Amino acid sequence: MTKIIIAGGTGYLGKLLSNHFSEKNYKVIILTRGTSKFENNITYLNWKDNWQKELETTETVINLSGKSINCLFTKKNRELLISSRISTTNLLNQAILKCKNAPKLFINASGISIYKSTYKIDYNEYNEEFGTDFLSILSQKWEETFYKIKTPKTRKIAIRTSPVLGKNSNSIKTLIPIVKLGLGGKQGNGKQLFPWIHEQDYINAIDFIMNQKEIIGSVNLISPKPITNAQFMLSFRKVLNIKIGLPTFAFSLYLAKYITKVEPEIILTSLYAQPKKLEKFGYKFIYSKIDSALSEILKTKVNS
Numbered sequence: 439m440t441k442i443i444i445a446g447g448t449g450y451l452g453k454l455l456s457n458h459f460s461e462k463n464y465k466v467i468i469l470t471r472g473t474s475k476f477e478n479n480i481t482y483l484n485w486k487d488n489w490q491k492e493l494e495t496t497e498t499v500i501n502l503s504g505k506s507i508n509c510l511f512t513k514k515n516r517e518l519l520i521s522s523r524i525s526t527t528n529l530l531n532q533a534i535l536k537c538k539n540a541p542k543l544f545i546n547a548s549g550i551s552i553y554k555s556t557y558k559i560d561y562n563e564y565n566e567e568f569g570t571d572f573l574s575i576l577s578q579k580w581e582e583t584f585y586k587i588k589t590p591k592t593r594k595i596a597i598r599t600s601p602v603l604g605k606n607s608n609s610i611k612t613l614i615p616i617v618k619l620g621l622g623g624k625q626g627n628g629k630q631l632f633p634w635i636h637e638q639d640y641i642n643a644i645d646f647i648m649n650q651k652e653i654i655g656s657v658n659l660i661s662p663k664p665i666t667n668a669q670f671m672l673s674f675r676k677v678l679n680i681k682i683g684l685p686t687f688a689f690s691l692y693l694a695k696y697i698t699k700v701e702p703e704i705i706l707t708s709l710y711a712q713p714k715k716l717e718k719f720g721y722k723f724i725y726s727k728i729d730s731a732l733s734e735i736l737k738t739k740v741n742s
Contacts, residue, residue, distance in 0.1 A: 441496045443489075443541075445469040445526060446503030448482075450606055451547075451599075451640070455500065456480055458641045467492055469503075490533045498543045498648055501530055504580075507549075508608060511572055511701050523547075523580045531587040540591040543648060546584045550600040550633045550660055552577035553711045557631060559664050562714035563656055571703065581656065593654055595647055598711070600660040604637030605735055613674060614736075622675050623685035628668030630708035633660050636725035636735070646721050658713045663726045667705070673728045677736045 440463075447456050447468035460466045460479050467481045467489070474484045483489045493499070503526035505518045527546055534540050551573035553561045561567060568574055581596050601609055616622055635643075643659050665673075675683045691702035713721075725731040 439463065439465045441465040441467065441492070443467045443469060443492060443496050443499045445499070445501040445530060447500075448472065449502065449506075450604075450608070451602060452502050453606075454602075454604070454637055454641055455502075455644065458645070467496075490536075493533055493537050493541055494539045496541045498545065499530060499534065499541050500545045500644070501527060502547045503527075504547065507573065507576075507704065508700050510695060510699055516572065519576055520579060523576070524583050527580065527583045528587075531584070531589065534589050534592055535587060537591075540589065542591075543593045543595070544589065545595045545597060545644065545647065546580070548581050548584075548596040548598045548656065549573065549577040550598050550658060550709055550711055551707070552581070552598055553709060555707050555709060557629065557708050559631075559710050559712060561711040563658055563711075564714055571707070573703070573707070593651065595653065596656040597644065597647075598656055598658045598660075599640070600633035600635050600658075600709075602637050602640045603634050603731060603735055607637065610735060614678070617671075617674055617678055617680055617683070620680065620682040621684050621686065622671050622680060623683035624668040624671055625686045625691065626667065626688040626706045628666060628671070628685070630667050630706060631664055631710040632667045632670045633709045633711075634665075634670070634728070634731070635659050635661050636731040639723050639725055642724065643716060643721060646716070646719075650719050653715065653719055655715075657715045658711050659716075660711060660713050661726055661728075661731075662713055662717065662723060663728070664710045665728050670728060673732050674736070676729070677732045 442459050442464050444452055444456055446452055448470050456466050469489055470482050474487050475482050504523040509515050552568055554567045554569040568578055584596055647653050695702055
């Protein structure tokens with residue numbers, strides 16, 4: 439039985455992957471701060487347990503650990519956002535390096551926000567320009583930590599992930615009541631590019647990367663069809679059949695951030711980078727258009 443270790447696997451994305459690989463009859467081990475246990479054919483190991491020995495018989499390690507960016511960027515939170523990513527990535531790097539039979543693949547999370555803010559679609563893995571804002575620097579530090587320790591026996595991939603849309607994603611669950619209240623118009627000027635990927639493509643892309651052994655380095659996990667925030671909100675309203683969508687002005691987001699506990703820049707920054715590497719190696723997106731993606735998610739969510 440093929441074994442896979444997922445660090446930070448108890449969150450939304452971790453659950454997507456652990457369920458997917460468990461259904462494919464992988465032996466799934468999740469590294470967690472919680473209690474060690476075996477549940478629903480998945481093994482949970484606390485970080486304080488002797489998890490390192492499991493690496494010797496593991497095919498793939500996926501690291502998703504890190505404090506959620508859905509918070510205010512206070513000094514304390516900035517430090518936690520950085521340290522929670524750096525420390526775990528370092529720990530796994532060192533553990534893999536010490537293995538006699540090292541895992542063949544180490545996938546580490548990163549963010550599409552590593553790229554410079556743009557209203558164009560020029561950026562991709564072969565044409566990079568990084569930003570100077572906090573989220574970009576956060577991802578840059580994360581990847582720097584990931585790549586600085588060489589693991590000759592282990593292929594490395596940093597997945598620069600855009601916001602993942604799915605039935606249980608925070609963005610979808612948060613927006614449904616807002617849109618139903620008639621407040622689902624554009625946010626800010628609405629012209630900012632909105633990066634996204636459907637949860638099924640997120641799962642499939644990682645599965646694809648695991649099986650395409652020629653892929654190395656950083657990979658953009660993002661839909662190939664760029665859209666603006668205004669287009670995203672319009673599609674959201676159309677699927678829910680909501681006629682009215684009052685806009686949310688940028689200053690309102692700044693005024694409300696102490697209530698929402700989310701930094702406005704997460705919504706207002708314009709980001710996009712093409713998934714050139716996935717497309718180069720032949721990955722086919724199931725959901726490349728936002729209308730079909732939201733239709734699948736929201737109809738399932740609303741009817742469930």
